[in-house]
Amino acid sequence: MNKISLIFVLLLSLPAFGKEITVKDGGTIQAAINQAVSGDVILIHPGTYRESVYVDKDNITLRGVVKEGKWPVMEGDHKLNDAILYSGNGITIEWIKIMHYKGNAIMGQSGNNYVIRNNWIIDTGVYGIFPQFGKNGLIEYNVLSGIEDAAIYVGMCDNVDVKHNEVFDSVAGIEIENTRHALVENNYAHNNTAGILVFITPGLPIKTTYDVIVRNNFVVDNNTPNFGAPGSIVSKVPVGVGMVIMAADDVKIEGNIITGNQTAGIVITDLAFITDVASDKESEPNPDNIQVLDNLMFNNGSDPVAEVKAAMLTKFTTTGPDILANVGSAQEPDNCILNAERYTSFGIGKWSQCDISTTADVTTYLLKGDAAPRDIETTEDRVARLYKGICAGCHAYNLRMIGPPTMAIQAQYYENPEGIADYIANPVKKRPDFPAMPSQGHLSEELRMKVAEYMLCLSPGKLAEVAATQGQVAKCQQP
Amino acid sequence: MLRTWVFCLWLLSGLTAATTAGEWQLSELCPAGFTQREGRCYLQTLYQDYGSLQNSGVGGLKTGLPEIRQGFTAQQIDLGRYLFFDPMLSGDGSLSCASCHQPDKAFTDGKGQSLGIHNQLADRSSPSLWNVGFLKTLFWDARATALEEQALGPLYAKHEMGNTPEQLLATLRSNVHYQALFAQAFSETPIRLEQVYTALAAFEASLISLNSRYDLYAHGFHDALTANEIAGMNVFRSFVARCAECHTPPLFSNQQIAVLGTPEPEGKPLDIGAEGPTGDRSLRGGFKVPSLRNIALTAPYMHSGRFKTLRETVEFYTKGRGHAVPKGETLSLHWHIWEPKLTDVELDRLVDFLSALTDQSFMPVIPTRVPSGLPVDNQHNTHVSMGE
Numbered sequence: 001m002n003k004i005s006l007i008f009v010l011l012l013s014l015p016a017f018g019k020e021i022t023v024k025d026g027g028t029i030q031a032a033i034n035q036a037v038s039g040d041v042i043l044i045h046p047g048t049y050r051e052s053v054y055v056d057k058d059n060i061t062l063r064g065v066v067k068e069g070k071w072p073v074m075e076g077d078h079k080l081n082d083a084i085l086y087s088g089n090g091i092t093i094e095w096i097k098i099m100h101y102k103g104n105a106i107m108g109q110s111g112n113n114y115v116i117r118n119n120w121i122i123d124t125g126v127y128g129i130f131p132q133f134g135k136n137g138l139i140e141y142n143v144l145s146g147i148e149d150a151a152i153y154v155g156m157c158d159n160v161d162v163k164h165n166e167v168f169d170s171v172a173g174i175e176i177e178n179t180r181h182a183l184v185e186n187n188y189a190h191n192n193t194a195g196i197l198v199f200i201t202p203g204l205p206i207k208t209t210y211d212v213i214v215r216n217n218f219v220v221d222n223n224t225p226n227f228g229a230p231g232s233i234v235s236k237v238p239v240g241v242g243m244v245i246m247a248a249d250d251v252k253i254e255g256n257i258i259t260g261n262q263t264a265g266i267v268i269t270d271l272a273f274i275t276d277v278a279s280d281k282e283s284e285p286n287p288d289n290i291q292v293l294d295n296l297m298f299n300n301g302s303d304p305v306a307e308v309k310a311a312m313l314t315k316f317t318t319t320g321p322d323i324l325a326n327v328g329s330a331q332e333p334d335n336c337i338l339n340a341e342r343y344t345s346f347g348i349g350k351w352s353q354c355d356i357s358t359t360a361d362v363t364t365y366l367l368k369g370d371a372a373p374r375d376i377e378t379t380e381d382r383v384a385r386l387y388k389g390i391c392a393g394c395h396a397y398n399l400r401m402i403g404p405p406t407m408a409i410q411a412q413y414y415e416n417p418e419g420i421a422d423y424i425a426n427p428v429k430k431r432p433d434f435p436a437m438p439s440q441g442h443l444s445e446e447l448r449m450k451v452a453e454y455m456l457c458l459s460p461g462k463l464a465e466v467a468a469t470q471g472q473v474a475k476c477q478q479p
Numbered sequence: 480m481l482r483t484w485v486f487c488l489w490l491l492s493g494l495t496a497a498t499t500a501g502e503w504q505l506s507e508l509c510p511a512g513f514t515q516r517e518g519r520c521y522l523q524t525l526y527q528d529y530g531s532l533q534n535s536g537v538g539g540l541k542t543g544l545p546e547i548r549q550g551f552t553a554q555q556i557d558l559g560r561y562l563f564f565d566p567m568l569s570g571d572g573s574l575s576c577a578s579c580h581q582p583d584k585a586f587t588d589g590k591g592q593s594l595g596i597h598n599q600l601a602d603r604s605s606p607s608l609w610n611v612g613f614l615k616t617l618f619w620d621a622r623a624t625a626l627e628e629q630a631l632g633p634l635y636a637k638h639e640m641g642n643t644p645e646q647l648l649a650t651l652r653s654n655v656h657y658q659a660l661f662a663q664a665f666s667e668t669p670i671r672l673e674q675v676y677t678a679l680a681a682f683e684a685s686l687i688s689l690n691s692r693y694d695l696y697a698h699g700f701h702d703a704l705t706a707n708e709i710a711g712m713n714v715f716r717s718f719v720a721r722c723a724e725c726h727t728p729p730l731f732s733n734q735q736i737a738v739l740g741t742p743e744p745e746g747k748p749l750d751i752g753a754e755g756p757t758g759d760r761s762l763r764g765g766f767k768v769p770s771l772r773n774i775a776l777t778a779p780y781m782h783s784g785r786f787k788t789l790r791e792t793v794e795f796y797t798k799g800r801g802h803a804v805p806k807g808e809t810l811s812l813h814w815h816i817w818e819p820k821l822t823d824v825e826l827d828r829l830v831d832f833l834s835a836l837t838d839q840s841f842m843p844v845i846p847t848r849v850p851s852g853l854p855v856d857n858q859h860n861t862h863v864s865m866g867e
Binding site: 052054081085087088102103104107108109110125126130134135158203204205206229230231232233278279280281384385386388394396397399438442443 | 512514528533537542689696701702719727733735738765814816
C-alpha cells in the first residue's frame with residue numbers, strides 16, 4: 001500500500017469531524033439521525049419528543065442541550081417501546097431526560113465504543129440503560145429510577161466502566177451479566193429491591209462473567225418490594241440485598257459502603273439461587289475466586305426474607321448477615337476476604353485470606369484507543385466481497401445459473417462498465433430465457449461502477465479468449 | 480404402488496447402467512457465494528467485514544457470523560447435491576432428503592409433521608436447511624452436534640427414510656455412477672458410509688441465504704426496506720416484543736434452547752422436546768431457537784406446525800405467558816415469554832419485516848436426474864438446470 005492510500009484508509013477509519021444538526025421542539029430526533037453521517041453531533045434542544053429513535057449508523061452523538069434547568073425530554077407516554085436503540089459503533093448519548101417508555105430508555109445492540117452519560121431516566125419500563133453485545137463502553141453520571149428490572153443492565157458486553165451513577169426505586173440497581181472486564185465504581189444504589197448484581201444468566205449465547213471490580217459504591221437501604229414482571233429472572237431476587245454475586249468468577253469487592261439492606265449485605269451464591277429457569281450445561285454455575293477486600297458494612301439483615309431467616313435459625317439468630325455465602329461452592333476457600341471478623345457472616349468459614357489488599361492498580365477497563373469497529377479493509381476488498389457475496393449468487397463464470405454466465409456479460413459489455421453500472425440500477429428483462437434481475441439501485445453509483453469493473457476483469461485469461469474470438473481486446477488492468 | 484414398481488425396475492436396471500458410467504461428472508466449481516482456495520470452498524460474504532463479541536456470531540445489524548462448516552471440495556459438495564435429491568437413499572427408493580426439504584419451500588415441506596416412508600408421520604416439522612452450516616446443534620431438540628451426525632437420524636429412522644446402513648452401502652457400491660462420483664470426490668475406493676455423510680454435510684453447509692433485503696439494510700443500504708418493514712424491524716428488536724433477544728441477528732437465532740409453551744396440534748400430547756435427549760426436567764418442552772431466515776416460505780410454524788400463518792405465530796407471543804401450557808404441566812418458561820401487549824398494527828408490521836428475510840438467490844441447481852436413475856421430484860424446484 002502506498003503512503004497516500006494508507007493515509008486515505010486511516011482517514012476513513014477515524015470518526016470524521018462532523019457537522020452539528022439541531023433539533024428543536026416540534027421536530028424529531030429521528031429525522032436528524034436520518035440525515036446524519038458518521039461524525040455528526042445532533043443537538044437536541046429543550047422540548048418534548050414523543051418518539052422511538054433508532055441509530056443504525058456509526059459515530060453519531062445525541063447531545064441534549066440543557067438550558068436553565070430545562071431539558072430535552074423523550075416522553076413515551078407508557079405507549080412507546082424503547083426511547084433510543086442503537087446498533088452503530090461509536091455512539092454517544094448524553095444530557096437527555098427519558099420518561100415513561102415500555103421497553104428500555106437506551107438500548108445498544110452490538111455497537112462498540114459507546115458512551116452513555118449525564119442522562120436522567122425515570123420509569124422507562126424494563127431497563128433504563130442496556131448495552132448488549134458491545135465492547136468498550138462508558139456509562140457515567142446517569143440518574144435512573146422507577147425501573148421494573150435493572151436501572152443499568154450491562155448484558156453480554158466486554159470492557160465496561162459504570163461510574164458515578166445514581167440508581168434507585170428500581171428492582172435491580174446495576175446488573176453486570178454475562179460480561180467480562182467491568183468496573184463498577186462510585187455509584188449510589190439505594191432503595192432498590194437489590195443494589196448491585198454481578199452474575200451469569202444461563203441459556204444466553206455468551207456464557208461467562210469474570211474479571212469484575214465493584215469498588216467505592218454506596219449500597220444503601222435496598223428494601224423496595226420486588227415489582228419485577230412475573231416470570232422475569234429479576235422477579236426471583238429476594239428483597240433487601242445490597243449485592244448479589246451469582247456464578248460470576250474473579251470478582252473483587254472493595255471500599256463499598258453497604259448498609260441498611262434488610263436481608264443481607266452481600267450474597268454470594270451459585271446458580272441454584274434462581275429457580276424455575278431452564279438449565280444450561282454450558283453455564284458454569286459456581287462463584288469462583290470472589291475477593292471481598294475491605295468494605296464498610298453494618299446494619300444489614302434486620303428483617304431477612306423467610307428463606308434467609310430459616311437458614312439463620314441454624315445459627316441461632318433471626319437476623320441476616322453482612323455476608324451470606326452459605327450455599328454450595330460459595331463456601332469454598334477459592335473465595336477470600338480481608339478482616340472477616342468485622343462482619344456478621346454465614347458460610348465463609350473456609351474462605352481464605354486475600355493476598356491483595358487493593359485493586360487500585362486498575363483505574364479503568366476501557367481499552368486504550370477504540371475497539372476496532374471492524375477490520376480496516378480497502379475498497380477493493382469490499383468490492384470483491386460485494387461481487388462474490390451478491391453477484392456471484394446468480395452469475396457463475398462460465399456456466400448458466402439463475403443469470404447468464406459472467407463470460408457472456410463480459411463479451412457484451414467488454415469496454416463498457418458504465419453500461420453494467422446503469423443497467424443493474426434499473427434492470428429490465430433482456431433475455432427471454434432468464435428471469436429479470438433484481439435491482440441493485442441501493443448501491444451507490446461509485447460502488448456499482450467498481451463492481452462492474454470487477455466483473456469485467458474477472459478471470460482475464462478466459463476473458464481474453466472470449467474477446468479474441470470476437471476480434472476485440474478487453475480493456476482490463478487488474479491481474 | 481407406482482413407487483414400488485419404479486423401485487423394482489430401478490433395481491433391475493442397476494447392472495445395465497454400467498455402460499453409461501462416464502457421463503456423470505462432478506462440478507469443479509464452488510457453489511454460489513463460495514470462493515475456491517487450494518481446491519476447497521470458502522464462504523465469501525459482506526458479514527466477514529464485521530466482528531462479534533467473543534466471536535459468538537450474535538449481536539445486531541453489522542455483526543459477524545458464527546463459524547461455518549466449510550473447506551469442503553467442490554466435488555464433495557456436488558456429490559452431496561446428487562445424494563440429497565436421490566430417492567435411492569431411502570429404504571424403498573420412494574423418498575429423498577428433498578422430499579421433506581423441498582427447495583421451493585426453503586427446504587421444508589409445508590407440513591406440521593413430515594411424511595416418512597409408507598406415509599408414516601414423522602415426529603416434528605422439517606426445518607429449513609438454509610444456513611445450517613452455521614448451526615452448532617441440529618434437530619428441534621438440539622440432540623445432534625454435527626451435520627454428519629444429523630444425517631443418521633432421518634436416513635435410518637424406520638418411520639422416516641427407513642434405510643439401513645448395510646442396504647445404503649450396498650446400493651451405492653453396486654451403482655457404477657456413484658462408484659465414479661465418489662471416486663471423484665474422495666479419491667479412494669470403495670465407497671464408505673462416512674463419505675456419504677460428509678458429502679451430505681458439504682452440500683447442506685453450502686446452502687447460504689444472507690442476501691435478503693434485510694441484509695442490504697444491515698450493510699448500510701437503508702432504502703432496501705420499505706417503511707412498514709423498518710417499522711416491523713423496530714418492533715422486532717424492541718425490548719417490548721424482544722424477538723431479537725433469542726432470534727438474534729445475523730442468523731436470527733442465538734442457538735440456545737428455549738421453553739416457550741407453544742400449543743400442540745389438536746389432540747397431540749405435549750412434546751417434551753429437549754427433555755428427551757438430556758433427561759433434564761427443566762428443559763421439558765424446550766426447543767432450539769430456529770433461524771427466521773426465509774421464514775415466510777416455511778409455514779406451518781413451530782415444532783409441530785401448530786400455526787398456519789406468520790400472523791398467528793407472532794400473535795402467540797402476546798397472548799399471555801403460559802396461556803397454552805396444558806393443565807397439570809409445569810414448564811420452566813423462558814423469561815422473555817411475557818406480556819408485551821403488542822397491538823394488531825405491530826403484529827402486522829412484524830409479519831412485514833419477517834417477509835423481508837427471504838432470500839433464495841443462492842439456490843443450488845436441482846438435478847433433473849440422479850445417478851440411481853430413480854425419478855427426481857421436480858414439482859418443488861424453483862429452477863431446474865437447463866444444462867444437465
